[in-house]
Amino acid sequence: xxxxxxxxxFFLRPAKRVMQGGGDDCALxxxxxxxxxxxxxxxxxxxxxxxxxxxxxxxxxxxxAVNLSDLAATCAEPLAFTLALALPEANERWLQPFSQGxxxxxxxxxxxxxxxxxxxxxxxxxxxxxxxxPSGVAARRDAARAHDDIWISGELGGAALALAIxxxxxxxxxxxxxxxxxxxxxxxxxxxxxxLGLELRGLxxxxxxxxxxxxxDLRHITEASKxxxxxxxxxxxxxxxxxxxxxxxxxxxxxxxxDDYELCFTADRGQREAVIGxxxxxxxxxxxxxxxTPLEGIRVLxxxxxxxxxxxxxxxxxxxxxx
Ligand SMILES: [Mg+2]
Numbered sequence: 001x002x003x004x005x006x007x008x009x010f011f012l013r014p015a016k017r018v019m020q021g022g023g024d025d026c027a028l029x030x031x032x033x034x035x036x037x038x039x040x041x042x043x044x045x046x047x048x049x050x051x052x053x054x055x056x057x058x059x060x061x062x063x064x065a066v067n068l069s070d071l072a073a074t075c076a077e078p079l080a081f082t083l084a085l086a087l088p089e090a091n092e093r094w095l096q097p098f099s100q101g102x103x104x105x106x107x108x109x110x111x112x113x114x115x116x117x118x119x120x121x122x123x124x125x126x127x128x129x130x131x132x133x134p135s136g137v138a139a140r141r142d143a144a145r146a147h148d149d150i151w152i153s154g155e156l157g158g159a160a161l162a163l164a165i166x167x168x169x170x171x172x173x174x175x176x177x178x179x180x181x182x183x184x185x186x187x188x189x190x191x192x193x194x195x196l197g198l199e200l201r202g203l204x205x206x207x208x209x210x211x212x213x214x215x216x217d218l219r220h221i222t223e224a225s226k227x228x229x230x231x232x233x234x235x236x237x238x239x240x241x242x243x244x245x246x247x248x249x250x251x252x253x254x255x256x257x258x259d260d261y262e263l264c265f266t267a268d269r270g271q272r273e274a275v276i277g278x279x280x281x282x283x284x285x286x287x288x289x290x291x292x293t294p295l296e297g298i299r300v301l302x303x304x305x306x307x308x309x310x311x312x313x314x315x316x317x318x319x320x321x322x323x
Contacts, residue, residue, distance in 0.1 A: 001090045003118050010099040011083065011113060018080050018114050027114035029080060031132055038076035038131040038138060042067050046123040051166065056094050058188040059125070060101030065192045066211065067129040068109050069261040072197035073209035075139045076131030078111035086121035109194050139200070139207035139265070144225035148205055148266035148292040151275060153193050153284050156214055157242035157250070160257020162187035183241060190261040196286070199278035200265065207265035213256040215316070218264055219298060225266075230299045231290030233308075248315070255300065256316045266292055 001009070018029045031037055044063055046052050064081060071078055083102070087095075106113060111129065162183035169177045193209070200207070206225055210217045214236075222229050233251070242253050267275050272288070279286035293299075299307045 001092070006090050006095065006118060007116075010095045011116065013103070013113060015114065016112055018112055027080070027082070029114070029130060031079075034134055035132040036135045036138065037079075038071055038074045038133050039128065040067055040070035040074075041126065041128040042070070043124065043126040051170065052123075054188065055097070055101075057097040057101035057104075060098040060103075061105045061189050062101075063125045063127055064102055064105040064109075064111070064129075065190050066261060067127045068105070068111065068192035068194055069190070069209040069211065071129055071131035072192050072194045073139060073207050073263055074131065074133060075137055075197045075201045075204075075207070076133040077198060078109045078194060079130045079132050080112045080114040081106070081127050081129040083113060083116035084124075084126040085116065085118045086124040087118065088120070088123060109192065134201075137201050139197070139204060140224075141206055141208055141221050142224035142226075144206035144221050144227055144266040144292045145268070146227055146292055146294045147269065149269055149272065149275075149288050150218070150229055150231060150264065150266050150290040150292060151286050152210070152214070152237065152262055152264050152289050153196055153279065153286050154260070154262040155237045155239050155242075155285075156210070156255075156260050156262060157253035157257050158183050158186040158239045159190065159259035159261075160213075160253040161239075161242050161245070163257075163259065164253075180241060183239065186239075187259055190259065192261060193263045193282070193284060196263055196279060196282035196284050199282045200263075200267075200275070203271050203274050203278060204265045204267045207263055210258075210260050210262045210264050212258045214264065215255050215298060215300075215313075221264070221266065222292070222296070222298060225292070226296075228293040228296040228298060229290055230293050230301060230307075232301045232305075234301075234303050235287060235289045237285065237287045237289075252316050 068078055165178050206221045208217050208221055236254050238254050302308050
């Protein structure tokens with residue numbers, strides 16, 4: 001199968017909202033009046049970002065979902081995306097489910113594929129998404145204010161635990177493979193919080209999506225905003241399986257674990273009811289986990305309400321298989 005046949009069979013769909021889609025030299029996109037374009041790119045590499053034997057349908061879904069998560073973190077509405085795909089071979093048994101998963105995500109979040117490129121090479125997937133957001137409403141990382149509440153959507157740590165289990169399944173001499181479907185779903189098919197991002201327009205100050213772990217991503221907000229933060233360990237929402245982990249592993253999964261694609265945002269205390277209402281309308285739980293402080297740096301209050309010391313926090317970093 002040549003490149004053009006491959007694109008026609010698996011990736012060409014008629015243009016809807018954009019003026020001209022895939023198949024021409026350029027796609028033409030006309031943003032609505034008063035809206036700015038929000039643009040983000042993510043790249044997924046085999047071996048680094050996903051296992052070689054991962055379900056191609058889940059991979060197609062996730063490749064777009066992680067990009068949509070960045071739109072959500074900007075309060076942007078998905079519009080279109082481009083796909084650059086390097087493939088070792090034109091394997092239809094892989095391409096069919098991959099494109100099916102990709103378009104499942106695209107249709108669910110109403111985001112059109114408008115162009116891209118394919119080439120032969122080690123498996124790599126790069127997607128650029130385009131979204132729309134009214135000028136002046138886009139959420140940023142540098143807009144937190146002192147004494148803002150800090151909120152998180154959904155739950156933390158599930159994807160990290162799933163990754164630890166999947167890694168152990170593949171590397172260690174485990175007697176039998178362990179698979180916890182609900183956790184694997186969080187890792188392999190994360191749901192970008194697009195609806196929540198839209199509901200939070202105008203209610204919040206700063207926002208980021210948690211792709212690299214809560215502490216690291218929250219630090220992007222505090223450093224950009226030039227404030228600090230205090231968060232309470234006892235308030236952090238997590239799946240039951242994570243809650244049952246030994247303390248150190250639990251802390252690693254929830255505070256450092258990546259791939260959750262939840263939204264972390266700050267809002268004025270006076271907006272508490274409005275934020276909870278926004279979560280309810282979007283169908284996702286939102287939890288207040290701390291506050292922005294005039295003091296720089298991030299402090300984590302342990303279960304006993306005392307701050308974790310630097311050595312404890314340092315011990316949380318680094319790759320870990322959770323034993
Ligand atoms: Mg991001």
